[in-house]
Each structure stands twice: as C-alpha cells, then as structure tokens.
Amino acid sequence: MTTIRGFRxxxxxxxxxxxxxxxxxxxxxxxxxxxxxxxxxxxxAPYGVLEPDHVMLAEDEFGVAGYIVGTFDSISFAERQExxxxxxxxxxxxxxxxxxxxxxxxxxxxIQNPERTPAEIVASYPAHIHMNLRSRLRGQGVGxxxxxxxxxxxxxxxxxxxHLGANASNSGGIGFWQHSGFSPLQTVGRSVWMxxxxxx
Numbered sequence: 001m002t003t004i005r006g007f008r009x010x011x012x013x014x015x016x017x018x019x020x021x022x023x024x025x026x027x028x029x030x031x032x033x034x035x036x037x038x039x040x041x042x043x044x045a046p047y048g049v050l051e052p053d054h055v056m057l058a059e060d061e062f063g064v065a066g067y068i069v070g071t072f073d074s075i076s077f078a079e080r081q082e083x084x085x086x087x088x089x090x091x092x093x094x095x096x097x098x099x100x101x102x103x104x105x106x107x108x109x110x111i112q113n114p115e116r117t118p119a120e121i122v123a124s125y126p127a128h129i130h131m132n133l134r135s136r137l138r139g140q141g142v143g144x145x146x147x148x149x150x151x152x153x154x155x156x157x158x159x160x161x162x163h164l165g166a167n168a169s170n171s172g173g174i175g176f177w178q179h180s181g182f183s184p185l186q187t188v189g190r191s192v193w194m195x196x197x198x199x200x
C-alpha cells in the first residue's frame with residue numbers, strides 16, 4: 001500500500017537519495033557522480049527547505065520512494081534561491097576538486113548559473129514541478145496520484161498553469177507528462193519544456 005503524504009524535515013535525506021538514484025532520465029545516476037548530493041541540491045532539496053508545503057511524498061512499507069516538488073511562483077522562488085539557497089553552495093563549490101566527475105562539474109555549473117525557463121513560458125505557466133519515483137513504484141498509478149494531489153493544491157491557490165522541463169532523451173517521462181495533460185511548448189538544448197493550463 002502506497003500512501004501520499006506531506007513533507008517533514010526528516011524527509012530531506014530521502015529527497016536527496018531519490019533524486020540521485022533516478023537522476024539519469026529515471027535511472028540511477030550514482031555511477032556518474034562522486035559528489036552524491038549535487039543533483040539533489042538543484043532539483044529536490046531547495047523545495048523541501050524553502051517551500052515544504054509544496055512537497056508531497058509517496059511512501060510504501062519500505063519507506064519514502066517518490067516525490068513531487070515545486071512552487072506556485074517560479075519567479076519568486078528563483079529570487080529566494082538567489083538569497084537563501086545558492087550562496088552557500090556556490091561558496092562550497094568555489095574551489096574545483098580533482099575528485100569531481102564530468103557530471104559533477106555540470107551540476108556545479110548549474111549551481112553557479114541556474115537554467116532559466118523561457119520567460120514566455122513562465123508568464124503563462126508560473127508554477128513548476130519536478131517528480132521522481134523509484135522503480136518499485138512505477139506502473140502503479142502512484143505518479144498520477146502525486147501529480148493529481150499537487151495540481152489540486154495549485155488549483156485551490158488559483159495558479160493558472162504549471163510547467164516542467166524534461167530531458168529530451170527521456171521518452172518514457174515525456175510520454176507520461178503528455179498522457180497526464182502536459183503539452184510540449186519549446187525545446188531548448190536537451191530540455192523539452194512542457195506546460196499544463198489550469199484555467200480550463
């Protein structure tokens with residue numbers, strides 16, 4: 001039995017671990033990284049720290065195995081990150097280490113210069129999300145339950161639309177998002193930007 005629940009402060013390690021072990025287009029990114037926290041610093045942990053009310057978790061008898069994180073206001077969230085999240089990390093990773101992998105270096109570059117969603121997408125779809133599930137929860141409707149729960153919160157708050165960025169190589173993920181009501185908007189580099197309107 002998998003339950004959907006809200007976030008607690010002691011769930012932060014689970015966010016980091018799930019983000020890492022699903023971080024290669026749904027597969028385990030651990031072999032790519034010597035610093036196992038880097039990917040979570042970008043895509044999961046800041047939401048648990050800065051907007052915990054907008055984090056929902058999927059938990060089974062073995063523990064937390066999936067999450068959806070996000071913000072209703074991407075512009076304000078990016079501003080908070082600039083003041084409250086990135087400075088300490090930029091200082092921590094200011095000196096290069098010989099132990100870093102190529103993937104580690106890419107993540108550090110993203111911390112130093114975060115990717116920006118095209119402004120015209122944010123204007124129509126101001127909220128954004130990230131979602132990851134361990135393999136044992138996939139194919140059971142858990143992702144749909146997480147998404148529906150988050151969308152319900154966003155609708156109740158009057159959010160007009162949600163966007164997300166998917167890796168262009170993650171065909172399974174893109175298929176899930178399209179089936180769930182997201183439409184492709186733009187492709188920039190390796191990112192396929194997708195959006196869902198909540199005004200209909």
